Structure formats: structure tokens, C-alpha cells
Amino acid sequence: xxxxxxxxxxxxxxxxxxxxxxxxxxxxxxxxxxxxxxxxxxxxxxxxxxxxxxxxxxxxxxxxxxxxxxxxxxxxxxxxxxxxxxxxxxxxxxxxxxxxxxxxxxxxxxxxxxxxxxxxxxxxxxxxxxxxxxxxxxxxxxxxxxxxxxxxxxxxxxxxxxxxxxxxxxxxxxxxxxxxxxxxxxxxxxxxxxxxxxxxxxxxxxxxxxxxxxxxxxxxxxxxxxxxxxxxxxxxxxxxxxxxxxxxxxxxxxxxxxxx
Numbered sequence: 001x002x003x004x005x006x007x008x009x010x011x012x013x014x015x016x017x018x019x020x021x022x023x024x025x026x027x028x029x030x031x032x033x034x035x036x037x038x039x040x041x042x043x044x045x046x047x048x049x050x051x052x053x054x055x056x057x058x059x060x061x062x063x064x065x066x067x068x069x070x071x072x073x074x075x076x077x078x079x080x081x082x083x084x085x086x087x088x089x090x091x092x093x094x095x096x097x098x099x100x101x102x103x104x105x106x107x108x109x110x111x112x113x114x115x116x117x118x119x120x121x122x123x124x125x126x127x128x129x130x131x132x133x134x135x136x137x138x139x140x141x142x143x144x145x146x147x148x149x150x151x152x153x154x155x156x157x158x159x160x161x162x163x164x165x166x167x168x169x170x171x172x173x174x175x176x177x178x179x180x181x182x183x184x185x186x187x188x189x190x191x192x193x194x195x196x197x198x199x200x201x202x203x204x205x206x207x208x209x210x211x212x213x214x215x216x217x218x219x220x221x222x223x224x225x226x227x228x229x230x231x232x233x234x235x236x237x238x239x240x241x242x243x244x245x246x247x248x249x250x251x252x253x254x255x256x257x258x259x260x
Contacts, residue, residue: 013040013107013133015172019047022183025165026105026131028052033099035127037085037106037116042068048105049078056093058085086115094125107133110179114152117142121159122192130186131165139164139182149246151208157250158200160188203257207245215243223260233259 013019022044028034028051039045039057045068049055055078059065065082072078081088094102104127108116113134120127134142143162144153156162168181206222207215216234220227231241237255239248248256 013043013173015168018168018172018183019044021166022105022131022133023047023051025183025185026051026103026129028103033097033102035102035104035106037104037108039068039080040064040107042071044105044107045072045078046075049075052103053077054097054099055079056081056097058083058088060084086112086119090119090123091125100125101128103128104130104132106131110135110138113138114155117156117186121156121186121188122197124192126159126188126192128187130160131183132186133168133181133183136167136180136182139184142184142186146247146249146252149248151204154204154250154253155201156186158197158253159190159192160186162186200254200257203260204245204253207248207253207256213244214241215239215245215248216241218245219256219260 026048028048030051030053032052033054034048034052034056036045036048036055036057039059041064042057045055045057049072057068057078058081059068060083062082065080069080072080081093094100102125104120113132117130117132120130138152141148141150141152142156143164144150163185165183165185168183170178170180172181203219203223207218209218209222213221216227216230219225219234220230223230234241234243234256237252237259239252239256
């Protein structure tokens with residue numbers, strides 16, 4: 001058994017019931033292509049290969065790559081790639097394999113959850129859906145509504161619908177992590193538009209600049225605008241001067257971005 005590396009955030013899934021629930025949630029068919037990030041020992045990989053037509057498993061750990069390559073050497077629909085998902089040329093990877101539709105299904109390293117989700121949502125060819133095992137607290141932040149909003153929730157919900165499918169006890173992993181997990185489903189609903197999205201997120205980041213400050217103060221300071229002008233614009237949108245960034249709905253954020 002390979003010794004998990006703490007530096008890579010490795011916690012290997014051991015619970016077969018959880019594996020099956022992930023498979024059931026994915027609704028895979030034989031024509032599906034799947035990208036799996038961090039296959040680890042290949043426990044989920046083997047299950048995915050039973051239902052999907054093509055599995056591309058991307059593993060950063062050079063010690064694990066030969067182990068899972070040998071494990072699946074006779075499985076023709078699994079391709080193992082040694083690399084860092086955040087540095088791989090994803091458009092080229094898809095184009096070289098003539099993949100125009102794909103799903104992302106993975107137990108991802110928790111310390112790079114946000115960059116991984118952004119990577120796939122900010123692609124010309126977005127996944128049909130993403131089913132990801134993440135830290136429970138992060139899952140709850142991703143699906144949060146007005147009142148509990150964050151840059152993370154706005155960033156993901158701007159592009160996609162989000163849903164927690166089920167929660168997973170930390171006892172399902174080896175080694176046992178300090179936190180429980182959750183499996184989330186993310187279905188893209190908006191295409192990536194580099195210029196328009198850049199403007200939107202500039203305003204969102206300005207609004208969330210200082211957690212304890214009001215939206216009015218954050219926008220005024222970050223965008224270097226007169227406070228009276230900012231207050232006028234917010235009131236025209238029905239937003240109180242005392243409102244904070246986390247209170248706004250996604251639709252309100254779109255209105256704010258458009259107004260500013």
C-alpha cells in the first residue's frame with residue numbers, strides 16, 4: 001500500500017458505499033468521457049471505467065503513476081497522465097483526443113479546490129458537470145445563498161448551479177483527515193466570457209475587499225470612487241448603505257457590476 005503524502009493533501013477513499021454513491025450520482029453512460037484529478041490508488045478510477053467510455057486520470061505523484069499504470073495496464077479505456085492539473089494545457093489535452101464533451105469526477109486535493117473549479121469553469125469547453133469530493137465546510141460555502149455569500153460562492157454560482165449531493169464522514173478515508181467531506185455537483189449554465197467576466201469579478205473582489213466593512217465602503221475604497229456616488233448607485237439598486245457583500249444575491253451582484 002502506498003504511503004499517502006501529506007504535502008499533496010492525499011487521503012485515500014476506502015468506503016465502497018461512498019464510491020457507489022458517486023457512481024450513481026454521475027449517471028455515466030458508455031459514451032461519456034471523464035477527467036479524474038488525483039486518482040491516487042485508482043479506487044474510483046476502476047469504478048468509473050466500468051461505466052464510462054474514456055477515463056483520463058491526471059496524477060501529480062510520480063510514485064503513484066507507475067503503480068496505477070500497472071494496475072490498469074489491461075484496461076483499455078483508462079489513460080494515466082503524470083502532471084499537475086493546474087499546469088496542464090487543458091484545451092490541448094481535449095483537442096488532441098477529440099473530446100468535445102466531458103465530465104469531471106474526482107476526490108480532489110482539498111488545498112486546491114477553488115483553483116481546480118475555476119480552471120474548468122473558465123474554459124471555452126466547460127465540463128457537462130463536475131462531481132467533486134471536497135471538504136464539507138468548503139462545499140457549504142460553495143452552495144451558500146445571500147447572507148452567507150463569499151467570493152467563492154459567487155464565483156462558482158456565476159457560472160453554474162451547485163448542489164451538495166451527500167456528506168461523507170472522515171472515517172471513510174485513510175489516513176483519517178481532521179474534517180468531514182461532501183460530494184458536490186456543479187453544472188455549468190453560463191459560458192466563459194473573458195472580458196465580461198473580468199469586469200464582473202473586479203467588482204465582486206472590490207465588494208468583498210474587507211470582510212468587516214460595508215459594501216459601500218469597500219466599493220468606494222477599492223474602486224477609488226466618491227462615497228456619495230457609490231451610495232447613490234447602490235440605493236438606485238435597492239441596496240441599503242449598511243449592506244455587506246455577503247448579503248447580496250448573485251442577481252444583485254450582476255446588477256452592481258453592470259451599474260459600476
